[in-house]
Amino acid sequence: MRMEQLASRLTLKRAGNLVCSVCWRRYKRSSIVHQWSRYWITTRAQSPSSRPSSSLKGPAALGTQPTTPPITKKQFPSQLELRAVQRLDVLLEDCQEFLQKEVVPTEDTILDALKTCRKLSEYFRSVKDQPALSTIKPGGEAGNLLFLDADPADTQTASSRTLTPIAVGRMASSIAEEAMDKIAETIKRIAVDKNVYITSKVLQEVVDILCLLNRPESLAYIFILYSSKPVPKPNQRPLKYTKANPDRITAAIPLKVAERALDAAIKVQNLPLCLDIIEHTVSTKAYKRAKTLRGAFLPAVAVAMTPGAAYIVASRLAEMQEAMSTSMMTVIGTAGIITYIGTTSTLGFIAVATANDQMQRVTWQAGIHLRERLVREDERAFTDKVACAWGFADPRRRGEEEGPDWEALKELCGIRGMVLDNVELMEGME
Known part of the structure; x- marks a missing residue:
C-alpha cells in the first residue's frame, strides 16, 4: 500500500x-x-480521451x-504562473530576434518590449511578495493581463489541488525568482546592445523595471552607457557609430531617475553600488552643467533686463519731481534701483548657499565656494542619504559607527570636500 x-x-x-x-x-x-x-x-483542445493513458508517457x-x-496543467502550481512564463519565453525570443539583426531598433520598439517586461515584472513581483497562491486570483489586474484566453477550469487555486499551500507557495516563489532573473538579464542585454540607442524614456523605463525587480546591480553601468555609448546611424549600411561626448548637457541623468536608482541600491544594502550611482549621476560634469544652465537661466535673464527696466522706471519718476533736472534725476534713480536690486540679490544668494537646515549628517567643509555648494547640493544630499541609511537611526548614537564601510564613506566625503558628522553642528555642541 x-x-x-x-x-x-x-x-x-x-x-x-x-x-x-x-x-x-x-x-x-x-x-x-x-x-x-x-x-x-x-x-x-485535446479531449481527455485523446490524451495518453499514462502521464508518464x-x-x-x-x-x-x-x-x-x-x-x-494540474501539475503546475497555477495556470497564471504557467501562462506568465510562456509569455516571458515569447518575449525573450522576440528580444533576441531584433537584437541579432543589424538594424537600429526604433524607440517605440524598445519601449514596447520594456512595457511587456514591466507587466511581467509586476506580476512575478506580486507572486514573490505573496507566495500563497490561494490568495492570488485570476480576476486581479495582473491576472487579467496574463490570463485573457483561459478557461474557468484552468483558474483553479492551490486549495483544490493535491499540492499543499506551503509547497505551492515555495514552488511559485522559486518560479517567480527565476523569471525575475531572466527579465533583469533581458533588460541588461537590451541596454548593452550596440545597436540600441538609450533615450531618456528608455532609461527611465529600464531603471523602473530593475528597481521593481529589486535588481539594481547593473544600474551604474547603464548610466555610463547612457552618457558615453556610441550613437548608431540608422540609415547607413554597414552601420556606423559616432562617438558620444559624456560631458554634454543632454547626457545628464535626470534627478528623479537617479533618486530611484539610489533608493533601490540602499534597499539591497550595497554601499559600493550607492557610491557608483552617485559618481555617475549627480557628480558628473554633464549634470553640473545642466543644473547650472537650468538654475542660471532665469537669474541671467533678470540681470540682463534690470538696467533697462531701472532706466525706464527712473525716467518716469524723474518727470514727477522739480528738485533737479530730469536727466540728472534719471541717472541717480537708475543707479539707486540697480544698487538696491544687486544688494538684495547678493544677500539672498548668500542666504540660500549657506543654509544648512536640510543637512543631517553630511555638511560642507570650510572654504568651499558658494557657487560650488549650490551646484553640488544634490551630490551632498545623496551622500547624506547614504550616510543616514548606513549609520545609527538614533541621533544620540551618531558618531559611534565603525567598520570598513563607514571609514570608506567618511574618507570619500573628505575627498569630495564634505564632512561626515561635523561635531560643531551636532545637537548640543553649538
Whole structure:
C-alpha cells in the first residue's frame, strides 16, 4: 500500500528522473525542477480521451515530437504562473530576434518590449511578495493581463489541488525568482546592445523595471552607457557609430531617475553600488552643467533686463519731481534701483548657499565656494542619504559607527570636500 501511494505521487518524468508532485523533489537527483518553459503542455483542445493513458508517457503518442515529455496543467502550481512564463519565453525570443539583426531598433520598439517586461515584472513581483497562491486570483489586474484566453477550469487555486499551500507557495516563489532573473538579464542585454540607442524614456523605463525587480546591480553601468555609448546611424549600411561626448548637457541623468536608482541600491544594502550611482549621476560634469544652465537661466535673464527696466522706471519718476533736472534725476534713480536690486540679490544668494537646515549628517567643509555648494547640493544630499541609511537611526548614537564601510564613506566625503558628522553642528555642541 505504501508503494502504491508513493507511485501515485510520482507524476512527472524528465530525462529518466521521477519528480514528486507533492514535495516537488526529483528522485535520483537532488536538484529542483527548473526551466518550466521547456515542458510540453497539453492543450485544452485535446479531449481527455485523446490524451495518453499514462502521464508518464511521452508526447510522441499524440503524433508530435517535442524535445521534452508532457506535463499536465494540474501539475503546475497555477495556470497564471504557467501562462506568465510562456509569455516571458515569447518575449525573450522576440528580444533576441531584433537584437541579432543589424538594424537600429526604433524607440517605440524598445519601449514596447520594456512595457511587456514591466507587466511581467509586476506580476512575478506580486507572486514573490505573496507566495500563497490561494490568495492570488485570476480576476486581479495582473491576472487579467496574463490570463485573457483561459478557461474557468484552468483558474483553479492551490486549495483544490493535491499540492499543499506551503509547497505551492515555495514552488511559485522559486518560479517567480527565476523569471525575475531572466527579465533583469533581458533588460541588461537590451541596454548593452550596440545597436540600441538609450533615450531618456528608455532609461527611465529600464531603471523602473530593475528597481521593481529589486535588481539594481547593473544600474551604474547603464548610466555610463547612457552618457558615453556610441550613437548608431540608422540609415547607413554597414552601420556606423559616432562617438558620444559624456560631458554634454543632454547626457545628464535626470534627478528623479537617479533618486530611484539610489533608493533601490540602499534597499539591497550595497554601499559600493550607492557610491557608483552617485559618481555617475549627480557628480558628473554633464549634470553640473545642466543644473547650472537650468538654475542660471532665469537669474541671467533678470540681470540682463534690470538696467533697462531701472532706466525706464527712473525716467518716469524723474518727470514727477522739480528738485533737479530730469536727466540728472534719471541717472541717480537708475543707479539707486540697480544698487538696491544687486544688494538684495547678493544677500539672498548668500542666504540660500549657506543654509544648512536640510543637512543631517553630511555638511560642507570650510572654504568651499558658494557657487560650488549650490551646484553640488544634490551630490551632498545623496551622500547624506547614504550616510543616514548606513549609520545609527538614533541621533544620540551618531558618531559611534565603525567598520570598513563607514571609514570608506567618511574618507570619500573628505575627498569630495564634505564632512561626515561635523561635531560643531551636532545637537548640543553649538
